[in-house]
Amino acid sequence: MDGDALEFARQLREVARADAGLKQVGARADVAVQKLQLARRWTYRAATIATIADFVDDPDFAFASMYQAFQDAADALLCAHGWRPGGDRAHQRTFQLAAAGLFPVDPDAATLLRDNERTLRQARREIAYDRTDVVSRRDLLDIFRLAAIVLPALARRTCAVIDLNPIPAELEEWAVPTLVG
């Protein structure tokens, strides 16, 4: 673990003292890798759904799939450190803490995650619980652009934290498909 990861581990312990929802589950490199693989799979599911003619009028489906990729990738980084947010604000805490863990090594990707996590959660909540036709094609294009920067950064950081060397090709060459408007 590098110095930034050690400092983040210290911060997580401090956060956990004030946040009962943040549970220490023990660092599991294999589980972290599985979560990254799952995130990558959701990314490709989202891309596939977004381009299938039957779903072109339903961007919500692809958006929700890509949201799951964000959630799994953020979860992977925290899992690599041995923590898991639970409770009412679990998704919010997962994104915010993952952004904090990413910041020292990739401030651009971390800032993008931090600044957009509420928009992600809000849209996903509406899709899951409220109604249909929540997001537009434009929103879908934006979440793909965001994913192309944030998800590989989370994957690289997770692999670095668990000292995974060499990084599996499928995680290293994680290219989020580009959607066209």
Add this chain to the structure above:
Amino acid sequence: MPRSVAPALFGSATFPLLLAKLCGAPDRTFTASELESLVGASHDSLYRALQRGVAAGLIRRERIGKQHVYQIESGSPIFSEMKILLSKLFGPADALRRALSGAGPIEVEAAFVFGSAARAQDNLSSDLDVFVIGEISRFALARQLVEAERELGREVNAMAYPRPDVERRLAEGDGFLKEVFSGPKLMLLGKDTDLPAVSVGGD
């Protein structure tokens, strides 16, 4: 909206500001010294404004121990209208309008507040629901509104759809859009009359 509108309407700069602060927190009471610092007015000016509000039945005064506390009279028959007017002049609507006016006319063609704030039933902890017609994504819209959120200290739930999408969905009888477009709206940008019409008919 020019800042001179409120004094012109109310004949005082302090009085509408005082009402706006009280309307923003209809459930709580304030002491005169709290209001003095919130409104940023002199003691005498604030005292006169409080007297006017109490005499007009717009502000409720109660004695607790040795001091008076003040609260907006939410039972006033003009409370809702007054709150919306003050929101347009000083409150959320003003801040949101300023934030959205930074976007281009194609990105934000029209925008309005809906939900509890448009019905004047919100309080300081209520989210603000904003609907935008235009070619802007949710993510870009959130960036546009981030300063207004900080200024207001309230969460803004904003959504945006291109006009053709809104028109199509209204024509198809989309329940959510019908509710939004037929409910109370606090216009931020554009005119109410230019909004897509809700088709009349059964659900």
